[in-house]
Amino acid sequence: MNKIYYAGNRIYFRAIEKSDADTIVAWRNDPDAWRTLGQMNPLNRIREEEFIDALYKPGGDIVLGVSLTEDDRFIGMCGLHRSDPIAHSATFGILIGDEKNRGQGYGIEATELMVKYGFEELNLNRIELCVFADHPKGIHVYTQAGFVQEGVMREAYYRNGKYHDVLHMAILRREWTPK
Numbered sequence: 001m002n003k004i005y006y007a008g009n010r011i012y013f014r015a016i017e018k019s020d021a022d023t024i025v026a027w028r029n030d031p032d033a034w035r036t037l038g039q040m041n042p043l044n045r046i047r048e049e050e051f052i053d054a055l056y057k058p059g060g061d062i063v064l065g066v067s068l069t070e071d072d073r074f075i076g077m078c079g080l081h082r083s084d085p086i087a088h089s090a091t092f093g094i095l096i097g098d099e100k101n102r103g104q105g106y107g108i109e110a111t112e113l114m115v116k117y118g119f120e121e122l123n124l125n126r127i128e129l130c131v132f133a134d135h136p137k138g139i140h141v142y143t144q145a146g147f148v149q150e151g152v153m154r155e156a157y158y159r160n161g162k163y164h165d166v167l168h169m170a171i172l173r174r175e176w177t178p179k
């Protein structure tokens, strides 16, 4: 069976299955991930399976698994949420699950591949995202992929006992340079 849905270089996108739920729950409940994702409550398998089910119904968000081309290892997920068919826009999100798989360039490649998918396959005109102002690695990855900062939502998020600024970033199709 060909698992590859959308091929990149070192990574590819594939469908997410219910059997991935336990892996994803462990990733998302890891404190290093949920702090930067802005997740408020712990997830469990039941919630995650419902989420996966909803993805494959009409109008569901696009969320795809990220796997390594080399050995098919499932390392993360990334998606385009809340697609607006009139403005042709959607909101980007990403998680490279295990700490040991971060910092190897997979996050940048997955971000660039999802931007390509959004513009070339979904006919989007704009892809936007929110990132904590104190998440320099995330901001760097998005900037590398061509996103530009559009504004700051001051003290828009409360976490760890204090308010945090949230940056709004976006890339327009006409600003995008295919690689």
Ligand SMILES: CC(C)(COP(=O)(O)OP(=O)(O)OC[C@H]1O[C@@H](n2cnc3c(N)ncnc32)[C@H](O)[C@@H]1OP(=O)(O)O)[C@@H](O)C(=O)NCCC(=O)NCCS
Residues within 6 Å of the ligand: 032, 033, 036, 037, 094, 095, 096, 097, 101, 102, 103, 104, 105, 106, 107, 108, 109, 130, 131, 132, 135, 136, 137, 138, 140, 141, 144
């Ligand atoms: C953020 C995330 C997607 C990045 O993926 P990754 O695979 O770790 O990132 P990459 O290895 O592709 O790239 C990291 C880049 O950030 C840079 N970087 C690392 N730490 C940094 C820091 N503190 N400040 C600035 N840049 C930093 C690296 O040098 C590298 O850039 P380079 O290739 O130009 O040298 C991943 O760490 C993750 O999923 N984290 C948990 C969930 C999350 O934060 N999601 C995003 C929410 S907005």
